[in-house]
Amino acid sequence: MREEVCIYFVTMQNLGGNAAINEVMLIDDEPIDLFINERLLKAYSFAKRYIAFEDALLALKELRNRAGSGAVLPDIIFLDYFMPLIDGFDFVSRIKELELEFPDSFSGTRIIMLTTLKSPEKRKKLEEFERIFAIMSKPLNEAAVKDLSGRLFQHGQNQS
Numbered sequence: 300m301r302e303e304v305c306i307y308f309v310t311m312q313n314l315g316g317n318a319a320i321n322e323v324m325l326i327d328d329e330p331i332d333l334f335i336n337e338r339l340l341k342a343y344s345f346a347k348r349y350i351a352f353e354d355a356l357l358a359l360k361e362l363r364n365r366a367g368s369g370a371v372l373p374d375i376i377f378l379d380y381f382m383p384l385i386d387g388f389d390f391v392s393r394i395k396e397l398e399l400e401f402p403d404s405f406s407g408t409r410i411i412m413l414t415t416l417k418s419p420e421k422r423k424k425l426e427e428f429e430r431i432f433a434i435m436s437k438p439l440n441e442a443a444v445k446d447l448s449g450r451l452f453q454h455g456q457n458q459s
Contacts, residue, residue, distance in 0.1 A: 320346040320374045320451070326358045326390070327351075327379035327413065327437075335438040336377060336413070343444050346374070355385050359393055366401035372408050375451075379437065380414035380425070387412050391430050411447065413437035 323346040327333045333351045340346060350373065352358040358376075365372055380387035391410060398405050409432035416422050425434050433450065435443050 321371070322346055322348040322350065322373040322375075324358060324361075324373040324376045325349065325351040326355050326376065326382075328353050328355075328382045329379070332379065332413075332438050339439050339441070339444055343441075343448070345444060345448065355382050355390050359390065359397075362394070363397060366397055366404035372404055374407060374409065376408060376410045377439075378410055378412055380412055380416065387414070387425075388428070391428050394430060409433075409451070411435055413439070 323340060325333055325336055327336070330353060333353065337349050337351055340349065350361075352361070355378075362372060364370075378387050378390055382390075385393070391412075394405065394410070410430050412425055412428075412431050412434045413436070414422070414425070414434060415437060416425070422434055425431060433447060435447065
């Protein structure tokens with residue numbers, strides 16, 4: 300018996316148009332978490348476009364295709380830590396491999412790891428990955444989005 304894989308792939312436009320972030324990629328194997336996170340981000344005009352994947356391998360394929368063609372990559376990737384096939388650590392490791400293959404492609408992309416981990420020790424392990432800009436609890440909430448917006452803006456100013 301063949302098992303079917305459900306894929307959620309949607310590109311949405313933010314009609315507000317006042318977002319500083321061009322594109323957000325959301326990756327989570329839970330459709331309800333994708334829905335909640337996307338809706339909350341849209342409510343705060345976090346980005347102009349959103350692209351969502353239930354399958355992390357398909358998200359990696361999309362990133363590889365864009366990097367290989369020179370297309371613009373998402374500014375922010377919201378990445379679930381616990382997923383089947385590959386988890387958040389594996390995903391970040393594969394991003395590092397893509398960075399070696401396409402050196403400047405990912406320089407403007409920030410990874411936000413979303414997790415249900417409560418253990419400070421386990422969360423500390425996630426912080427050791429330099430590609431991870433922030434670690435946040437899932438699903439996102441209003442305070443988290445506001446805090447993240449402030450951190451991203453401050454980080455952008457510090458790079459200037």
